[in-house]
Amino acid sequence: MKLSNKFKFTGRRQTIIFAASLLLPLSVVAANQFPAPDAEQVKRGEYLSRAANCMGCHTTRGGEPYAGGRTLKTPFGEFVTPNITPDNETGIGRWSGEDFWQALHFGKGRDGSYLYPVFPYTEYTKVTREDADAIFAYLRSLKPVAQTNPPHKINPPYDNQFLLFLWRTWYFKEGVHEPDNSKSxxxxxxxxxxxxxxxxxxxxxxxxxxxxxxxxxxxxxxxxxxxxxxxxxxxxxxxxxxxxxxxxxxxxxxxxxxxxxxxxxxxxxxxxxxxxxxxxxxxxxxxxxxxxxxxxxxxNEALKKIPPMPERVSKYLALGKPVYEKHCQGCHGESGEGVPGIYPPLAGNRNVTMTSPHNTIRSVLYGGFPPVTAGNPRPYGMPPFQHIIRDNEIAWVVSYIRNTWGNLGSLVSPEEVDSSRGNEF
Incomplete structure (x- = not known):
């Protein structure tokens, strides 16, 4: 077939232009491979992402929502959460719904690599495909954020995909939630x-x-x-x-x-x-x-009496009483009764008497507030005491409140106070 003059190409430049013109429709298709988002699906995806608290891990302090960058420390290394905004280069802009489902349900990356279970796909595998698609639709509706996050710092030998394969073989089984027909x-x-x-x-x-x-x-x-x-x-x-x-x-x-x-x-x-x-x-x-x-x-268990304390235990607890009276009694009361809706009671408080004393120790060290919520918009908080009282005094007062007013818990040592320190949440 004879080409007309406008389709004759005599040089390399023209050949490249012609080739690019043939590829143009393909690039347009690639850029528009996702149908226009369904408004109801996006709205449902926003709700489901809240329920899953995706923002909690995929947002660093002061950072853009869902852009990742938060460091999660584990005994196996430090993992940095990825950018899940729809940016093409640094986020999930090039992901398909199937890619997202593979990550959520099977714990596999877009390139087929195994994901580390610091991403809780071991639980997310129970999420239905419909809900996964809705979450993906919502994430794709977000403003793209170009943010390259640091790589993981995984301790050897855990930075090995074969070991991760073995871990998955032993400890992971995919499968969506199966309803129990005997329940409501x-x-x-x-x-x-x-x-x-x-x-x-x-x-x-x-x-x-x-x-x-x-x-x-x-x-x-x-x-x-x-x-x-x-x-x-x-x-x-x-x-x-x-x-x-x-x-x-x-x-x-x-x-x-x-x-x-x-x-x-x-x-x-x-x-x-x-x-x-x-x-x-x-x-x-x-x-x-x-x-x-x-x-x-x-x-019988509810009415169980506390056994008499050995003298050495009583003497140790007595060290915590003046610390409590000086720093704690003003809010929590002489008998640990607290103030309803304001300061929690310490008498009969399960958080105080749990087997692990870590939460109580950290509350004394760092203080804290209940969450600000619509139902409790102005919560009363507790100040930190780590800069006021020493570790041995914290050990005494925590031991005291764990074993007074009918409470019964283990004693706490200064070494436990020190070991409870770490990154504040």
Missing amino acids: EEWNRGNYLVQGLGHCNACHTPRNVWGATQDSKLAGGEIMGTYWYAPSLISPLEAGVGEWSIDEIVKLLSTGINKHAVTSGPMATVVRQSLQYLSPEDIRAMAVYLQSIGEKRSR
Whole structure:
């Protein structure tokens, strides 16, 4: 076929232009491979991303939302959260819905590499495809943020994909949430939110030496790299709510405070960033599920008497009494009764008497506030005392409040106070 003059190419430059013109339609298709976002799907994705608290990890202090850059410290190294805004070069702008599903459900990166379980795909695998697609639609609707984050600093030999493959073989099994037909729809929704989207197991379950959550789900455990203890959601001696009413559980989850407890540390952050924004129906569903798994104490256990203290223990506790009277009694009361809705009681406070004293020690060291929520917009806080009283005095006063007014807990040493220090959450 004879080309007309306008299609004759006599030089390299013209050939390149012609080739580029052939590729242009392909580039346009690539740039527009995603259909226009559905407004309802994006709105639902925003809600689900709140429920999953994606912003909590994927936003560094003072940084752009969802642009990553937050460092998560673990015994295996330091992991830096990625940028999940739709920037083409530094974020997920070139990702497809299938890529996002692979990450959430299978724990695999866009290039097929295995992701480290510091990203809780071990829980997110239970998220439905419909919900995953909605979250992805919302993330793609965000303003792209060009932000290159530092690489992970993984300690050898854990920076090995083959070892990660073995870890996955032993400890990870993908699978979406399966409803229990013997339970109510509300219970199943709560189970899905707690075990899947809310990934509560990631903090509230003990881990083995390889960082894998153990079979005792929601039985409490140290939160890696934070020096905080996430209490058992089953035991009535820790944070189990089997003996509470549904309304009491709902109030704590949505406002961060009720007549029994005040959330602090990482849990206060979860309430502030995530739980307070959930619908009343979803918060109630979580409360129904949590109440159902919480154990109840027998009458004999509830009335169990505290045995007499050895003289040496009494002398050690006596060292904490003047420290309490000087620094704590003004707010928490002479008998540890607190002030309802303002200062939490210490008498009968499970957070004070838990097996692990870390949370109480850190509260004394660093102080803190309950979360600012719509239901508790101006919470009363506790000042830090690490610059006022010494480690041995902190050990004395924490031991005192753990073993006074009917409380019964282990004694605390100055060495435990020192070991409880770390990065403040």
